[in-house]
Amino acid sequence: MFIFAAIFDCILLTYMARKLKLILLFAIALLPVIKAAAQQPEHPDTVRAGIYITSIHDIDFKQRDYAMNMWLWLRYKKKEFDFLQNLEVPQAKSVNKSFSTIDTSGDEVYLLMKLECIMSDSWRIEKFPFDKQKLRFSIENSQFDSRSLVFVIDTLGKHLDPRYAIKGWQVDSLNLTTGTRIYETNFGDKAVPTPHSEYSNFKVVVNIERDAMGLFWKLFLGMYVSFLIAYVCFYIHADSFDSRFGLSVGGLFAVVGNKYIVDSSLPESSTFTLVDTLHGITLVFILGTIACNAFSLQLFKKGKEAQARKLDNVAAQVFLIVYLLLNAFFIARAVKG
Numbered sequence: 001m002f003i004f005a006a007i008f009d010c011i012l013l014t015y016m017a018r019k020l021k022l023i024l025l026f027a028i029a030l031l032p033v034i035k036a037a038a039q040q041p042e043h044p045d046t047v048r049a050g051i052y053i054t055s056i057h058d059i060d061f062k063q064r065d066y067a068m069n070m071w072l073w074l075r076y077k078k079k080e081f082d083f084l085q086n087l088e089v090p091q092a093k094s095v096n097k098s099f100s101t102i103d104t105s106g107d108e109v110y111l112l113m114k115l116e117c118i119m120s121d122s123w124r125i126e127k128f129p130f131d132k133q134k135l136r137f138s139i140e141n142s143q144f145d146s147r148s149l150v151f152v153i154d155t156l157g158k159h160l161d162p163r164y165a166i167k168g169w170q171v172d173s174l175n176l177t178t179g180t181r182i183y184e185t186n187f188g189d190k191a192v193p194t195p196h197s198e199y200s201n202f203k204v205v206v207n208i209e210r211d212a213m214g215l216f217w218k219l220f221l222g223m224y225v226s227f228l229i230a231y232v233c234f235y236i237h238a239d240s241f242d243s244r245f246g247l248s249v250g251g252l253f254a255v256v257g258n259k260y261i262v263d264s265s266l267p268e269s270s271t272f273t274l275v276d277t278l279h280g281i282t283l284v285f286i287l288g289t290i291a292c293n294a295f296s297l298q299l300f301k302k303g304k305e306a307q308a309r310k311l312d313n314v315a316a317q318v319f320l321i322v323y324l325l326l327n328a329f330f331i332a333r334a335v336k337g
Contacts, residue, residue: 044147047083048075049139049202050154051176054161056135056206059169064267065093065120068137073112073154079104081141081149083111088142090181090201093118125266126273127334129215132172135206140181140199151178151202160206168215172207179203212335219262219275223282226254227323230286233293234316238300238308241293248290255282274334278327285323289315 050073058067074083084102089095099114121136141149153176160174181201186192230251233244259279266275292315299308 044150044200045076045078045081046152047081047141047149047200047202048152048154049073049178050156051137051159051204052157052161053159053174053204053206055164056166056208059166061123061125061266062264064123065118066135068115068117068119068135070115070117070137071112072115072139073110075108075110075154076149077108078149079109081109081144083141084113086141086143087113088140089115089117090138090140091120091136093120123267125269125275126271128266128273128275129210129212129219130274130331130334131212132207132209135208137204137206138181138201140201146180146198146200150200153178153202159204166208169208169210172209174207175205177203177205216331220258220278222258222261223255223279226251226258227282227286229254230289231316231320233289234312234319238296238305238312241297244293244297245290248286248293252283252286252290255279255286274330277330281323281326281330285319288319292319 052071053068054071055069056066057069058065060066076083084097084100087095094117096116097113098116101112103110117137119135119137121134123133124131155176159176160171179201180198183197183199185195186197230248233247236244236247238244259275262275262279266273292311296308296311299305299311
């Protein structure tokens with residue numbers, strides 16, 4: 001009886017050893033999966049963000065900036081996010097938090113701030129003064145990347161005070177979006193092996209359109225008057241060459257001066273803008289007027305007064321029609337966008 005019990009114990013131990021071996025092999029096989037799962041980042045927390053813009057003012061084309069005042073509110077659960085200290089506005093020259101209140105009494109943090117920001121942006125001036133611009137504002141958390149938090153838009157209510165008008169502009173639309181901003185750097189953090197960081201952001205884009213016609217005539221009236229002064233030369237008798245050349249050269253310098261005045265209010269640009277096009281056309285036509293005056297004077301001195309008068313009449317009609325058509329074409333193209 002003792003022998004049978006010993007044999008049974010041996011069989012049981014062998015079975016358990018084999019079973020333990022199988023369990024150990026299975027655990028070893030699952031080890032990479034368990035390790036990878038442990039390395040996976042935890043699900044990011046949600047930050048609900050909303051905004052109400054109270055004013056946009058001091059739009060400065062020369063300095064490439066503008067001022068924006070707004071109310072910004074955030075709702076989140078982790079107190080570690082601490083947006084009161086960690087709020088980042090990437091495109092801002094300066095950010096002033098004139099007022100803030102925080103409520104942590106419930107199961108989430110509610111933060112309300114009033115911000116006064118000087119924003120930096122690039123302007124598209126190719127079609128100035130018939131230009132349309134995008135005013136951009138975005139926020140991030142400077143300490144927690146997209147693995148820790150993501151923004152969600154609070155879409156309830158309006159986001160821009162409808163009673164406030166931007167002087168000289170009309171608000172076309174306002175768009176709220178969320179996304180991820182990529183930085184090709186680890187900001188010196190040795191714990192991050194690759195120079196790559198991603199931060200969730202909350203973005204606001206205000207599309208504005210300029211009230212252009214009044215500004216257009218204010219800027220270009222001097223240029224058109226200068227062209228008309230030079231154009232009058234065609235109706236002065238060819239023997240009054242001092243008057244004809246004096247008016248033409250005076251108109252030429254007046255156009256150059258007008259262009260410098262307009263350019264002084266615009267940022268530097270490497271592209272050929274509408275301002276450059278219209279002034280360039282005017283300069284070319286005034287130079288053409290001077291050339292026609294010189295040729296007409298030569299005909300007059302040769303005793304061909306009738307031909308000189310005919311040249312003046314034809315050139316006057318052609319120059320005026322072509323000049324008006326070219327201006328209308330380029331202005332219409334800029335207006336249509």
